Amino acid sequence: MEVTKSARKDDQGEVGSDLSERIKAATKDNHVRAENTQLMLSYQKGQITLPQYKVLLCSLYEIYKALEEELDRNSSHPAVAPIYFPQELARLESLESDLEFFFGAAWRKRVIVPAATHRYEQRLRQIGREKPELLVAHAYTRYLGDLSGGQVLGKITQKSLGLSGREGLSFFSFPGVSSPNRFKQLYRSRMNSVELTEDETAAVLEEAVAAFELNIQVFDDLQKMLSVAAETSDQSESGGVKTSLFLSS
Ligand code: HEM
Numbered sequence: 001m002e003v004t005k006s007a008r009k010d011d012q013g014e015v016g017s018d019l020s021e022r023i024k025a026a027t028k029d030n031h032v033r034a035e036n037t038q039l040m041l042s043y044q045k046g047q048i049t050l051p052q053y054k055v056l057l058c059s060l061y062e063i064y065k066a067l068e069e070e071l072d073r074n075s076s077h078p079a080v081a082p083i084y085f086p087q088e089l090a091r092l093e094s095l096e097s098d099l100e101f102f103f104g105a106a107w108r109k110r111v112i113v114p115a116a117t118h119r120y121e122q123r124l125r126q127i128g129r130e131k132p133e134l135l136v137a138h139a140y141t142r143y144l145g146d147l148s149g150g151q152v153l154g155k156i157t158q159k160s161l162g163l164s165g166r167e168g169l170s171f172f173s174f175p176g177v178s179s180p181n182r183f184k185q186l187y188r189s190r191m192n193s194v195e196l197t198e199d200e201t202a203a204v205l206e207e208a209v210a211a212f213e214l215n216i217q218v219f220d221d222l223q224k225m226l227s228v229a230a231e232t233s234d235q236s237e238s239g240g241v242k243t244s245l246f247l248s249s
Contacts, residue, residue, distance in 0.1 A: 019201060020188035023140055026205040030212035035149075039219040043153060048160045051229070054102050055222050058110075059117040060171065061095045063218070066121040067138055068092050070128025079133035079200075082190040087176050088183065089143045094170035101168040114221035120214040127207070133200055136191060137207035141215065144187065146172075147180040 015025045034040060039056070042048055068090055074080045099107040127134045154172025163169065177183045196204065 018188075018192045019136075019194065019196070019204065020191045022201070023137070023191070023205060023208050027141070027208050027212050030209055030216070034212055034216050034219070037216055037219040038223045043156060043160075046156055046160050048157060050102075050161055052222070052226060053157065053161060055112065055225060057095060057098055057102065057171070059113045059218050059222060060091070061099060061111060062113050062117050062121050063124070063142070064091045064095055066124040066128075067135075067142060070124055070132075071135060071139060073128060074132040074135060077132045077135075079194050079196065080135055082193050083136050083139055083187065085143075085187070088174065089139075089146075089176075091142075091146070091171060094173070097170050098168050114218070114225050116214070116217035116221040120218060123210070123214060131203070133194075133196065134204055134207040136194060137204045138211045140187075140191065141208055141211035144184060147174065147177065147184055147187075151180060 015021050035044075039052065042052065068086070071080060071084060072086070075084045075086075096107075099111070103110045124135075124138060127138070150172055154169055157163075157172065158166075158169055161168070166173065174180070174183075
C-alpha cells in the first residue's frame, strides 16, 4: 500500500500525534543530510583530525552556551520546565574542560567560530527572548542527538585523535545519565507532556528542521574554514587572516 511520507514512521507503522514522533518524522530527511555532511562523513570514517575537532569544539561551545543560557533563563516557562534537565544534560562545563585540554588555560582567547555559528547562536537568543516554546526544538535536536549517535562518535574521536584516557572527551560523557536509551524515553515522554496548540506544534516542527539546517551550515562552514586555512597556511603566519573570511560582524 502506498503511504504518504509524512504518515510513515520507519517500518513500525504510522506516526502518532505525539510531539516526539512528529518531530522525529519531520526531521528525518534533515538527519540524513546532517550525517552526510563532509565533516560528519570524515567523522564516521574515523578520519577526524585534531584541527577539525578543535574548531568543532569551539562552535559547540558557543552553541551550547546560548542554548543553555536560554533554557536556564526560561526554566519555569511551561513549555520548557518539563524538558529542563540541566543536571543530566548540560554540556557547557564539559565543553569548557575539553577546550582547556586542547587549547590550554588561555582557551577563551582561542575560540574562533564561523558566521554560521553566530547565526545559530543568534537564533537561539531570539527564541529565548521571544518564543521560548520553540526552545524544545533546539534542545531535542542537540541533546537527543548527543545521546544517540554521539555515543559512538565519542569512541571514534578517542581513536581518531589517539587519546589514551578520557581527558578531552567530557563532551561525550553524561555522568548523570545511566542509560541513554531509558533517558531518551523519559525525555520523549516529557516532550509529549508539553501543552501546545496545533499552531505552536507546527512552529516547533518547523524550528526543529531549522535547527538541523543550522547544524549543517555550521559543519559546512567549518569545513570551508579549514580548507581555506590549509590553502593559505604557507602564505600567512597569522591565524586571524585565515579565518576572518568566515567571521560575521
Ligand atoms: C538519533 C546517528 C548526526 C540529531 C540518532 C540515532 C543514530 C544517530 C544511530 C538513533 C536513531 C534511533 O534511535 O532511531 C548519527 C550519526 C551522525 C548523526 C552517525 C553523524 C555522524 C546527528 C546530528 C544531529 C543529530 C548532526 C543534529 C544536530 C539526532 C537526533 C536524534 C538522533 C535529534 C534522535 C531522534 C529521535 O529519536 O527522535 N542519530 N547521528 N544526529 N540524532 Fe543523529
